[in-house]
Amino acid sequence: MLNRGFSRWIIAAPMVLLAIATIYPLLFTLNVSQKTRQEYVLDRFGLTDTVGLDNFQAAWQGSGLGTYAVNSTIVTVGAVAALLVLGSMAGFAFSQLTFRGSNFMFLIVLSALLIPFQVIMVPFFRVLGTTGLLDTHLGLILAYTAQFLPFTVYLMTSYYSRIPHEIVEAARVDGSTTLGVYARLMLPLGRPALLSVGILNALFCWNDVLISLLVMQSQDNRTLMVGVTALRGQYSDNIPLFAAGVILAALPMLIIYLIFQKQITEGVTAGSTKG
Incomplete structure (x- = not known):
């Protein structure tokens, strides 16, 4: 009994430390956002004496964050919609349909997961420039779709593989x-995976800086x-x-993740085992 309790502590202690390391920066940033400039200079790490929305209002109105938020919403919604349609179709094809070269094509999709964006950044930039898609919402939507499609296809294929072929037949x-x-x-049966992969892709697109900075130049x-930034x-x-x-930039995705964290976990783990 004692050994079992000790083993639980061995597992729980690193998890507690990891949780603290994750939560503390958020709390620290929230605390700093409540301070005045003078208060921050005098005491960076102390608790704030004032609580209000003055800094949030100034940041939102004085730096164009409202316009940037609209751009992020357009691009994220467009990219996630394209990813869900293409990813679910490809997942259905790879898992339930039989055609020549399907295994080889799926290996190509998996290999794309191993290629970091920095490796293809220069040819990617040239292609967008040649096609006139630089500094456009459509260009960034296509960029996100191409970048995150392999992950979406892999997850949807894993999920759809659990569905018996007899149902399709x-x-x-x-x-x-x-x-x-x-x-x-397939779409109704794949709703849990679609929800989880949609939220994950929304997080990826919303939080991206590198691809957006490369495409959106104005x-x-x-x-x-x-x-x-x-x-x-x-x-x-x-x-x-x-x-x-x-805080304003992270708040929308943080709220969405907190609301749907259970569905995200269930959707991701559902495709990890078959049967």
Whole structure:
């Protein structure tokens, strides 16, 4: 009994430390965002004496975060929609349909997961420049779709592989076409995985800085995270204002993750085992 309790502590202690290391920066940033500039200079790590929304209001109105948030919303919604449609179709094809070269094509998709964006950054930039998609919402949507599609296909293929082939064959016997099986059967059955992968991709797109900074070159087309990064230079002498901007940028995705964290976990782990 004693050994069992000790073993639990051995496992729990690192998890507690990891949780503290994750939560503390958020609490520290929130605390700094409540301070005045003078209060921060005099005491950076102490608890704030004031609580209010002045810094948040100043960061939102004085630095164009509202425009950046609209850009991020457009790009994130467009990219996630494309990823869910293409990823679910490919997952259905790789897991339930039999065609020549399917295994080889799936290996190519998996190999794309191993290629960091920095490796393809230069040819990627040239292709967007040649096609006239630089500094456009469509260009960034296509960039996110290409970057995160391998992960989406892998997750959806793993999930759909758990569905017995007999169900698909029964739908075909009833007269459903391949597209009908996908729309009427696979999409409803894949709802948990679609929800989880959609939220994960939304987090990836919303929090991205590198790809957005490369594609969106004009200030008016910046996404929210790029705009917040620019705040560090704009308000280098007013760190509380910068901290308020960071909180505003992270808040939407943080709320979504807290609401759907159970569904995300269930959707991701559902495809990890078969049977």
